[in-house]
Amino acid sequence: MDERGAPNGIPRRTFLRAGLAAGFAGAAAIVLASCTWDEPRPTTTPTATPTPTAPPTPSAVPRPTNMRRSAWGTDPYARGAFSFAEFGSTDQMRTRLATPIGGRLVFAGEATSSLAPGTLQGARLSGLRAAGDIAGFAEPGERIAVIGAGLAGLTAARELVDQGFEVIVIEARDRIGGRVQSVVDDAFGTPVELGSWLVGDDEGLVGALAAASVGTIPFLGSAAVVRIDGTQVEPSTAGTDALVRAHVWSQALPHDVSVATALLQSGEVPASEAPGDDGVSPAGWLRHAISSGLEPLTGAAATVVSAQAWDPAQLLAPPPGLSLPTSPISGVLDQLADGLDIVLTSAVTQIATNDTRVSLRLDTGESLTVDRVVSTLPLGVLKTDQVRFQPPLPRPYQLAIAQLGMGVVDVVWLAFDAPFWRADVAADATAEAQAEGEASDAGSPASVLSVVGGFPTVARWIDVGVATGSGEAVLVGVIAAAQATRLEQLSDQDFVSAVLADLEPFATATG
Template structure:
């Protein structure tokens, strides 16, 4: 699940240039070509006669299963939830699709999810990052010169963070901010910029993020896209025809020369291979027992890689009292991370609804509230922004990922002490016939749905190659 407000959005808000220079065109083109070719390739039936168990029916699991079935393998997908999708979770109780998990296709050009959207029959809504509003309390818009200076400050921190860390992955971004611009985080607008540019994107507080590697991943070019019919519609082409067992929790996985055995709360399954696509938070919690234990390199990686958290709440009103044409609304709150990003559903769905995102330390604050307290907090923030006292929302919906035992957070990030090699370690075979997949196994695209897609494809192709 990547945050809805990308770094490119801040650049648009600050009237700066795009960050396309951070993207590796060769890598993006290669990943996209591989994704499209894998889906469209003529089946070779390399998997015929092979039985595979896939644990988890999120993006990675469904891609792996669909790829293996395409090649003739017999596949069973075991999913603990009573729905598919995992951290892709679309809710329609407000009358329009709102995303409680993954929200955007990040970077549409060459993204393998763009092809998946086309196959699903859904329609894209392209985000215009120039159509954004930034507001302080009382509806005040910061002066242009103030934003220009702010951009210079944040740009310096991002550009110099790795060098200032002096090669030490244990140095946090909070330490770098204190060195380069100690007053920035103490000002509300400076705090907003640090949240918008870094904490929203990485999915963690500054003091938990490694300054050395936080900005080393890749991104696809082009606009971000909202899936108008709901993000979960992307899953239908993958899930079609698959044997998916919902509501079944895996407890133990045993591997050996005679194959793999998967024990769940509903029985026992045997196969030649197993692909484990549960979130990193579940692996950290040790919810699944591996026999023998995972290799030391895998266990070290699971401990080292961070698993972050964002809070999301969507609210619907009888009418819109905010700028209807704005795709994004930024809020400069006194508390850093308090709804720095607000997504307006008026342009995309013609609905008087907003999705507010809490990041950094405020994500934990939001998660600790009950729905009544969340509604009051949202109302207070919106009232401060627009100088009005709106009527209570007609509907509110959210999902608390940090306390969800099947997730335990939102997505992986480069925590202090994390190295790209830790992600690479998780991509390697974890035992005889045992493979891991998920966004946390692909450093270049970690924390994204397209990263999960590519990792599932990679795991399936590794199994096929091993045959």
Template sequence: MSFTRRTFLAGAGTGVSVLVLTACTVDAEPSPTPTPTRTATGVVPVPRATARSNWGADSFARGSTSYMTVGSTLEHREALRVPVDDRVFFAGEATSTDNPGTVVGAQRSGNLAAAALADAGDSSEKVAIIGAGAAGSEAARVLTLRGYSVSVIEARSRVGGRIHSVSGKAWPFPIELGAFRLSPLRDADVLDALGRLDVATVSLDSAEDGTVYRSATGESATDPVSPAALATALDWAQSQSRDQSVDSSLTASGAEQTVIGATAGELDGPGLLAQHLAYLATVYGADGADLSSWYTADSVDTPTVVTGGFSEIVSDSLEGVETYLSTTVVGVSYTDERVSLRLGTGESLTVDRVLVTVPLGVLQDDSIEFDPLLPFSHRTAIASLAMGTVDTVWLRFDEPFWTTDAVVWNLVGTDDEVTTWYNLEPVTGEAILVGVVGGEAAERVQLLDDDELVDRLLTTLAPFAG
């Protein structure tokens, strides 16, 4: 099947959701961090509770989401999902051509892979699924309904992969250290499923005030210039014979020049464009210097936020399915008759067919050894696609210290790493801020310990304080 660039953009350009799955390696995963003990700094009080993710440093994921870099194509995603000898199957957001990098893309890939596996075999066979994230759990659900004996093997001590819900006394509702933003249009099926499970969600569109842009001095404005500049650059790129990065397209198209000298109140055009690209990095996990102009959408809609335990959608699909936690797969050997899985414990498991749902970053890291090597087309796809990082930090305060009721905050013209924030107070009644960071800024944040990060964030948030 072939997809055009614009077909891809139509699917990928509506909304945001951070990716989900799981890998099969052995290091630590993101977890809540204790609230540092210190006194208030400046005008921003110390948060009552904090939690952060760190997906780039997590060997179960090696990043948050795959993205299209210059030179990668939709055919690479298609090649990655082609079964090998009808024994080794692949699923996950990296194999999705219409919704990569999303929960719905992962789920649908699991559904498609399960159908392909079922068509190749029969229900008397034994099947192993590597990974208990969105793709793996959906595939397990489908295959179980079709009568297959399914074993799900998960490296983590929990299910969900990069859907990671955390509950505790410090938080008034389950918080999400992975996927938590959903598009009302694109993710309608996921939202319907969450509704059936009584998992709470809130639409940021329900707030009276939407998005605010604010400088370090506290000046606020809207942004009429950077969305138009990016749209111009990406439209121009579509007519070029060769793909190039978003940053290059902004320059070569002349779109970047249009923001120079432009202002919105006290905010200048270049600063607004820089923040617009920083926000884009929280969607794709990469900066404009790395993103393909052919496969990057110029806008995203205001998301719906999950506040009731996103991981329930995975747990529900795995109900009654044999699932092994804290079990890594380090090798997959296959013939035209069977598949042997080598576990991290040194043991092995023989099955008729296997479905691999680990993230692209784990495949790129060679955490699983394939014998024989995967076909050249698969190896080319793995090398050509890219893995990006999006991280979140949750802060809960005793009471709001901020002076705006806007639910989406953008900090303009600063050197701060975390410049995109979600204010959940207007839609939940709780004084909770969620910072989101992607690309190189996420890599810099990754190097900070918990105290250093909180100290920086107190300074970052000062322009929003009264």
């Protein structure tokens, strides 16, 4: 890795360190999880003296007609997007978190799933598992509280109600869904998903979508990569191959290291910045694999992701059977919630357990006593002191909470008058399509766009019109790790300027 300038001229290492500190110290600022283009937000750090503004540079990128953005890192009820394997953590830590405590309290939520952490599938499975565990301890007719009305909580609550228990769901937000947040906004011509969007190939989840009449279409993810000068290049696996070799190298180590350390110590960081035949250096392709692959998939920097646990092979062959919902994905949550006793706008601040009961204190000043509790508090929330446990959680649980990582990923939805990027950027055949011998979509417009070279703010763009076949001029930008943490602090205006600058290569792209 070199020391060349990151955005704003900050040296790369300083930039990464600053981003990490900001991302994992648990930012105190509370902002809305999302806001609209029309709603101005106060900036969190007003400046005392006006800063001279640089003269605007002429841009080939038109202004969007509409914008929606998320801010999961500073969201007080998420504190991040999803869990990831931080170096030093193990899968057993997830299993530990999922183990009931004294038969009275059990954790669920994506971070407690060893099979599919960080996903809808993992959240759903964890809800089923927790409901089964707590039901095993409970007597018929007992009163059970479920904390959190996300997918894990509603799945657990539905299951427990079906088994005849008296269930109350307590949710901090004024809505259900948690990290599933569907917004219906006619300006986009398609449901806007500010949280989870892609659905994995999981029978239970696909069944739940079908039962809620949420249709899906296959997502192939045909990719196009352009250099910062706008020239389209054939995607190279050079960077991912280096990540794979570093991962394999790390398996022989007696202890875990970060992906960055594994790359350095295994000699996989290319020494030369000299461009290859495609005009991109091997170091450039490695940075591309990290910024458009590792970071959006983990929400974290290579300096903290586990080399032994994180498998980069997923970058070479995307999981088969990915699909996109054609109606709001929140329909699944609405169906699960139907008929449940849910208390909104009530954050749990204390969970006190004894041999016979569990008492919950809420931020409304109320408290309630139940027989048992399923907690789906996100890992990011458990890492803070927002919720007090009485007695304190046993040490192995505290260790798991501290050691597992919570990544930050945000999305921005932009609507334009016309798809200015589409005319010039065509797809290369996907690895998946090639592997499965499917008809290649090479030559047709790409659905996933990324930039190689430099340090892009946006990890990758998804062309919604192409991905869904609707043709809408809508792009979704995925912003990850330190960049997500940095951008969450920006006003809407500065945020839009930052992400539009990243679209410049597509406005001038030459195929």
